[in-house]
Amino acid sequence: MQVKIDRVIPIDGPASSAWQVLSSITEVAGCMPGAEITEQLDKSNYKGQVKVKAGPATAQFKGDLEIKRLDAASRELHLVGKGADTKGSSNAVMDLTANIRETDGGGCELVGAAEVTVNGKIASLGGRLMTSVSDQVLKQFGDNFATKVLALGEGAEAEAAATKLEEQPKEVNGLAFLWAMVVDFFKRLFGGKTGTTP
Amino acid sequence: MSTTADQIERTDKLQGMGCSRKRKEDPRFIQGKGNYVDDIKMPGMLHLDAVRSPYAHARIKSINKERALALPGVHAVLTAEDLKPLNLHWMPTLAGDMQAVLADEKVHFQMQEVAVVVAEDRYIAADAVDMVEVEYEELPVLVDAHKAMDSDAPVLREDLAGKDEGAHGKRLHHNHIFTWDVGDKDDTDRVFDTAEVTVNEQMTYQRVHPSPLETCGCVASFDKIKGTLTVYITSQAPHVVRTVVSMLSGIAESKIRVISPDIGGGFGNKVGIYPGYVASIVASIVLGRPVKWVEDRIENLSTTAFARDYHMTGELAADPDGKIKALRVNVIADHGAFDACADPTKFPAGLFSIVTGSYDIPTAYARVDGVYTNKAPGGVAYRCSFRVTEAVYLVERMIDVLAQKLDLDKAEIRFRNFIQKSQFPYQSALGWEYDSGDYDTALKKVLEAVDYEGLRREQAEKRARGELMGIGICTFTEIVGAGPTRNCDILGIGMFDSAEIRVHPTGSAMARMGTITQGQGHQTTYAQIIASELGLPSEDIQIEEGDTDTAPYGLGTYGSRSTPVGGAATANAARKIRAKAQKIAAHLLEVSEDDLEWDVDQFRVKGSPDQAKTMKEIAFAAYNNLPEGVEPGLEAVDYYDPPNFTYPFGAYLCVLDIDKGTGETSVRRFYALDDCGTRINPMIIEGQIHGGLTEGFAVAMGQQLVFDEGGNILGNTLMDYFVPTAVETPVWETDYTVTPSPHHPIGAKGVAESPHVGSIPCFTNAMVDAFSHLGVTHMNMPHSAYNVWKQIRASGIDKS
Numbered sequence: 001m002q003v004k005i006d007r008v009i010p011i012d013g014p015a016s017s018a019w020q021v022l023s024s025i026t027e028v029a030g031c032m033p034g035a036e037i038t039e040q041l042d043k044s045n046y047k048g049q050v051k052v053k054a055g056p057a058t059a060q061f062k063g064d065l066e067i068k069r070l071d072a073a074s075r076e077l078h079l080v081g082k083g084a085d086t087k088g089s090s091n092a093v094m095d096l097t098a099n100i101r102e103t104d105g106g107g108c109e110l111v112g113a114a115e116v117t118v119n120g121k122i123a124s125l126g127g128r129l130m131t132s133v134s135d136q137v138l139k140q141f142g143d144n145f146a147t148k149v150l151a152l153g154e155g156a157e158a159e160a161a162a163t164k165l166e167e168q169p170k171e172v173n174g175l176a177f178l179w180a181m182v183v184d185f186f187k188r189l190f191g192g193k194t195g196t197t198p
Numbered sequence: 199m200s201t202t203a204d205q206i207e208r209t210d211k212l213q214g215m216g217c218s219r220k221r222k223e224d225p226r227f228i229q230g231k232g233n234y235v236d237d238i239k240m241p242g243m244l245h246l247d248a249v250r251s252p253y254a255h256a257r258i259k260s261i262n263k264e265r266a267l268a269l270p271g272v273h274a275v276l277t278a279e280d281l282k283p284l285n286l287h288w289m290p291t292l293a294g295d296m297q298a299v300l301a302d303e304k305v306h307f308q309m310q311e312v313a314v315v316v317a318e319d320r321y322i323a324a325d326a327v328d329m330v331e332v333e334y335e336e337l338p339v340l341v342d343a344h345k346a347m348d349s350d351a352p353v354l355r356e357d358l359a360g361k362d363e364g365a366h367g368k369r370l371h372h373n374h375i376f377t378w379d380v381g382d383k384d385d386t387d388r389v390f391d392t393a394e395v396t397v398n399e400q401m402t403y404q405r406v407h408p409s410p411l412e413t414c415g416c417v418a419s420f421d422k423i424k425g426t427l428t429v430y431i432t433s434q435a436p437h438v439v440r441t442v443v444s445m446l447s448g449i450a451e452s453k454i455r456v457i458s459p460d461i462g463g464g465f466g467n468k469v470g471i472y473p474g475y476v477a478s479i480v481a482s483i484v485l486g487r488p489v490k491w492v493e494d495r496i497e498n499l500s501t502t503a504f505a506r507d508y509h510m511t512g513e514l515a516a517d518p519d520g521k522i523k524a525l526r527v528n529v530i531a532d533h534g535a536f537d538a539c540a541d542p543t544k545f546p547a548g549l550f551s552i553v554t555g556s557y558d559i560p561t562a563y564a565r566v567d568g569v570y571t572n573k574a575p576g577g578v579a580y581r582c583s584f585r586v587t588e589a590v591y592l593v594e595r596m597i598d599v600l601a602q603k604l605d606l607d608k609a610e611i612r613f614r615n616f617i618q619k620s621q622f623p624y625q626s627a628l629g630w631e632y633d634s635g636d637y638d639t640a641l642k643k644v645l646e647a648v649d650y651e652g653l654r655r656e657q658a659e660k661r662a663r664g665e666l667m668g669i670g671i672c673t674f675t676e677i678v679g680a681g682p683t684r685n686c687d688i689l690g691i692g693m694f695d696s697a698e699i700r701v702h703p704t705g706s707a708m709a710r711m712g713t714i715t716q717g718q719g720h721q722t723t724y725a726q727i728i729a730s731e732l733g734l735p736s737e738d739i740q741i742e743e744g745d746t747d748t749a750p751y752g753l754g755t756y757g758s759r760s761t762p763v764g765g766a767a768t769a770n771a772a773r774k775i776r777a778k779a780q781k782i783a784a785h786l787l788e789v790s791e792d793d794l795e796w797d798v799d800q801f802r803v804k805g806s807p808d809q810a811k812t813m814k815e816i817a818f819a820a821y822n823n824l825p826e827g828v829e830p831g832l833e834a835v836d837y838y839d840p841p842n843f844t845y846p847f848g849a850y851l852c853v854l855d856i857d858k859g860t861g862e863t864s865v866r867r868f869y870a871l872d873d874c875g876t877r878i879n880p881m882i883i884e885g886q887i888h889g890g891l892t893e894g895f896a897v898a899m900g901q902q903l904v905f906d907e908g909g910n911i912l913g914n915t916l917m918d919y920f921v922p923t924a925v926e927t928p929v930w931e932t933d934y935t936v937t938p939s940p941h942h943p944i945g946a947k948g949v950a951e952s953p954h955v956g957s958i959p960c961f962t963n964a965m966v967d968a969f970s971h972l973g974v975t976h977m978n979m980p981h982s983a984y985n986v987w988k989q990i991r992a993s994g995i996d997k998s
Contacts, residue, residue, distance in 0.1 A: 001906045001908060002907070002908075084252075087328040088249070088328070089250070090252055118910075119252050119254075120252025120253070121252065124910055124912055124913075124914055127910070
């Protein structure tokens with residue numbers, strides 16, 4: 001099962017700061033809810049893991065990340081991550097391209113395109129939730145990313161952002177996720193402005 | 199001779215054939231006192247669970263069992279490597295192919311068994327499964343059966359490399375299993391070339407699953423001291439299991455005891471031999487302890503036998519009046535990764551050649567090509583006789599397509615093509631001899647009962663208002679009761695069946711059969727046959743099935759074969775007993791046998807009705823007062839080799855209304871008339887028909903095993919897989935005619951599968967009929983609200 005996601009995340013900060021975050025793989029992984037880099041193998045290969053908690057059940061994905069391209073001139077990152085849950089019943093591959101684009105008025109935006117392929121139980125049981133879950137993951141990722149960029153700046157806002165980063169949960173909370181999805185569903189249904197899809 | 203009041207009273211007391219006797223099985227079931235495989239608990243019993251592949255097609259690079267073996271309570275972790283020395287890592291299938299018991303170097307479908315864990319309890323087993331580390335290398339996946347024979351299609355079965363001969367002849371491609379064809383191709387082509395009218399339609403019969411309430415499982419117990427193996431198993435064919443296990447294990451068949459206890463529905467899902475069974479037996483032999491394996495619902499829907507997945511092209515040639523001249527059919531059959539169909543050995547496409555249906559079609563040709571894909575093996579008959587549902591679906595759809603093309607009424611076109619009553623026994627173009635039928639009468643009765651003309655008038659009015667209403671007709675003929683041993687066998691064993699009856703001195707009786715009930719009510723109905731034949735009350739007749747140590751050899755229950763084959767054996771065994779009883783009666787009454795006549799429950803002297811001996815009296819005499827040269831006892835065994843199949847038929851009509859806004863369908867009326875010949879228990883027949891119609895409704899309206907392009911099975915839980923409850927199920931109306939089978943001892947045919955076979959095309963015909971005025975000639979199942987809504991949009995009527 002394959003899902004394609006395209007997303008543009010507006011960032012309140014200069015493109016150079018955004019690139020500073022994007023070009024550090026540990027920083028990028030830190031934006032991903034529940035994810036962390038556990039080991040750097042060489043210049044472009046890493047090992048990492050993602051923890052997802054849904055009620056009493058915890059799923060842990062372990063895998064490899066490979067940086068295919070990191071281009072400062074075009075501020076573009078291309079990486080491929082492959083992982084399997086530690087019980088061997090599901091696995092996933094993500095091919096991600098992201099770049100930082102300057103916008104009018106000194107700000108910038110993160111333009112991301114990802115192709116996620118999942119196999120096994122997660123595809124069988126969670127297939128229909130894939131798009132919504134990906135939306136939520138990316139939404140949180142975008143928030144975290146923007147906060148990190150903000151924290152690189154100066155002043156009260158930057159400090160607040162840094163504090164926020166300190167306090168964020170270290171794993172994905174499945175139930176909170178589910179709730180966010182339900183809220184989004186109803187917002188879309190009744191034409192709310194903050195829905196995740198245009 | 200007229201029947202006297204006394205005879206009626208004595209007949210009623212017997213509760214024999216024709217009586218709606220209450221089911222003997224129900225008291226224990228409704229009190230939760232049934233005894234199913236998962237209820238079996240044995241001292242020292244261990245539990246088996248399987249490590250399954252997340253990939254549909256991958257090479258196994260390594261399996262690391264160490265962590266699992268280190269978990270306290272784990273007794274063994276077995277892989278194909280462990281089974282290899284026993285030559286049990288692969289096993290033969292019923293269809294002449296080989297199937298991996300545990301994945302050998304490669305996995306061929308998602309959820310395939312890669313290893314099994316045997317542990318102290320079910321929970322430890324499940325934990326240990328998570329600890330077995332398997333490293334895979336992904337391979338290209340083949341999901342679409344239509345692409346199986348592409349030149350660049352991935353090679354699925356490396357074990358078959360270089361083998362261009364399969365169990366059923368030449369293999370045309372590395373993913374090809376067999377070509378099976380029947381009929382005269384050249385003649386058929388010629389008729390099509392010159393026909394005035396031809397129609398053709400492509401239809402996909404989706405992959406579905408029988409999904410019985412109870413999943414598959416077993417408890418295997420090997421006694422190391424006695425060298426005997428006992429297997430409690432969810433099997434529709436326990437004797438066949440015993441033979442296969444003996445062949446695989448080398449244990450003498452006399453040392454193997456297979457017991458099918460109460461079974462919570464089979465519907466074809468419990469005919470096959472599954473890796474879980476084999477692994478449990480091996481584990482019990484290796485560990486010397488009883489081993490239980492019971493699959494969960496996800497495993498059941500994902501791995502143990504599916505049904506259908508037939509991709510069919512049907513064509514009819516006709517004259518302008520709608521008289522059919524020829525039928526031509528081509529099928530791509532998706533059998534999954536291993537050909538594990540359960541069909542009589544010589545019939546790789548089952549009895550699909552019944553595809554000419556209830557119609558007098560002079561020329562026909564059918565071809566089926568079986569192919570491998572990266573999906574679970576199977577292709578069983580889900581509540582039907584081997585591939586009959588597929589065949590009936592095709593012909594019942596095609597005749598509607600032809601009616602639409604010629605603008606003929608869908609009932610009228612059937613009357614124009616029916617095999618006439620006077621034509622029976624009827625020789626079909628594809629080689630079957632239909633035993634008996636009266637199709638005209640059946641359909642007329644249904645049309646009158648529902649006021650067909652009135653319905654068509656109503657439909658015309660609704661169409662004028664832009665509303666969607668469909669009327670579907672299905673007039674099907676089944677072929678059931680496999681089967682004559684001259685052409686039907688499984689692994690070389692002829693498909694006869696058997697009954698053994700012992701009448702005790704006090705006039706009660708014990709009977710055992712080679713069949714096995716799974717909800718059909720054999721304990722009730724077989725006793726009724728014996729009651730009528732022997733004049734003993736059915737209440738005093740015990741029926742026992744499913745224990746190979748006590749029951750005579752039989753091929754089991756599937757394909758509606760119990761009544762046509764086992765029921766015939768039962769009647770014949772009873773008749774052997776009655777013949778002996780007549781000798782004893784003659785001796786007791788001091789008359790010649792010829793002077794006696796049978797009268798309900800006794801032999802009486804012709805012309806002197808007061809001189810009589812009841813069967814009860816005769817039974818006692820059989821143990822103490824016998825004529826010269828007659829051995830004591832009153833029992834008989836019969837092995838019945840049917841001279842022909844039986845051909846039950848029916849006429850069904852469905853009326854449905856469709857909500858144009860949502861695509862929701864409401865089945866307003868479903869009228870089912872069945873003719874199964876002699877009716878043994880009308881109440882059980884009605885119950886079976888209700889069940890079959892409900893399962894037919896499930897298939898037509900919602901059931902489907904869906905796969906994505908990566909071979910991930912989507913919808914393998916009951917959250918997605920549609921099992922209708924009382925909420926969704928329509929109200930059924932039933933009716934019947936009686937056209938006995940001329941070759942069956944009691945004239946009975948078989949009924950439990952007819953409603954499944956007949957209702958599915960009836961629903962589709964009704965659905966297509968609702969859209970027929972818009973030029974729609976076919977809609978693939980399932981007719982879920984979403985699919986119907988898509989058709990509404992495609993037809994451009996969603997805004998009107």
